[in-house]
Amino acid sequence: MNDARPAALQSAVHAQALTKRYGDVLAVDNLELEIPAGQFFGLLGPNGSGKTTTIHMLSTLIRPTAGSAAVAGYDIRTQPIAVRASIGLVFQDSALDRTLSVAENLRFAGLLHNLTPALIEQRSGELLELFGLNDKKHRPVGSLSGGMRRALDIVRGVIHHPRILFLDEPTIGLDLPNRRKIWRFIERLRTNTGMTVLLTTHYLEEADACDQVAFIYSGRIVERGTPRALVDELGRHIIEIEASDPSSLIESLKPRLGPALKEGDLAMFRYALEDLGPIAALQTELGPRVNALRIRRPNLNDVFLWVNSSQAQK
């Protein structure tokens, strides 16, 4: 492959005004994305916000309507094969052949990437070890548990040692212990290989480990930064108040606490100061109008909720 790739690769993914339109629907709208090589990047957003469409454009499986992107330094429009040779892609749904064994699936994937059988054998051994699947090598994939299959699908996606790995909701549909396991595997993989990882998820506690996250809403990136900075930006505390009539409560507290989010009978306010003194008497003050009052630290979930609500109002 003769490449027009710059010698020192600075950005793994560089998208400019990337756009995908399906009829009247703008699935991805002028998306700007810059992911430095080696970074762990989280693309976060509600279902239908354009995460998967973005990943499919970056991995050359669908063509953008407008805009451009370079992945591993290659143009996704004019050098799709070079792009695909540089990336690994783990889809939301399994790509494995359930009737073949673990080893046969990896051999199939490896040969498709033009690896020698000896190299496939060696890497399968290493990766299955890393993912705790060593003793399952000759089991048919159909007999593995959901968590093991997901782990194997990731092994399948990195057997050719891609420089960039796209993980589209890698833990969707898994229970908590299995989600944790998958996260440990990805962490180990990153430590061992230093590959760039672009991940989409809506389990936001998982995105805490990302170097950088971007929130996507209706095909546009509406917020980006390090998880820490985004959380800090939100405030020092989140005040959650459970009330039978949260709407009127929100109205009455608005002058003091600012706007709130309402979820069922729960109202959530942001609080910017570390010192809770000014609102210490809030519960007694509100009296019987309030069923419960909690004060806690904000997290990425809160960022997600606030970003979505401010977008939904537009």
Next chain:
Amino acid sequence: MMVRPIYAVLEREVIKMFRQRTRLVSAMVRPLIWLFVIGAGFGTVLARASGVDYQQFLAPGVLGMTALFGAMLAALTLVYDKESGVMRMLIIAPFAHYWIIIAKTLSAALAGMVQALLLLVILAVLGYLDWKMSFALLALGIVMAALSCAGIGILVAAFTRTLDNFAAIMNFVIFPVFFLSGALYPIANLPALLKLAAMVNPFTYAVDLLKHAMLAPLTQSGTSELSVAVDFIVTAGFTVLAVIVASWRFSREQGYEPLIHILTGKRG
């Protein structure tokens, strides 16, 4: 560059073929029933034509049928791969997507050839093979039959979205291809419309090639109705054309993106 990826597709096909034993057994039983039940039965009412009895006449036809079913069903796994999601592994691999069609056509042809060879072995063991036949032509006939039947299969597979309509494919593709060929009867005496259908059916030419190999040495006049050259050119030409059309359809499907939506359920 493409040797290993194509080999990967072929190897998967062979592994799956021998793992699905019942399918392999039925692929052997089907032609034997035709040969020993239909062949023997009709043999009692039909006169010998051109110096061979009906059972002998039928042998190239059922050999072709084995290649037809073997290659067609293997080519249709392209649809199964779309449905089961294994196609994801193929479309993300670093080669142009028409290679998927080429590799699948070759692997389907391989499945057809292997099954035809297995049937030949069974016929030889049963003593039903006449060793006077031309082995070079037989090899060519099996290869061309398998390739052209894989071509028919890949064409159908490229235009088919789900295997739900498999019965329709059986009824409207596989059976007509078999019946409207020279496999069961000479095409010369067919009514004009059926004859026309047989003449545009590539399988007719594949069977004719097998007749050249298996029957010509046994008779003076032969039972083939076309020349070896015509048979070869038509089967080879059809296979190439089928691969081109199927590739066009497959990459168009990529361009218009329904395939990726089938594979991802159009989410996110």
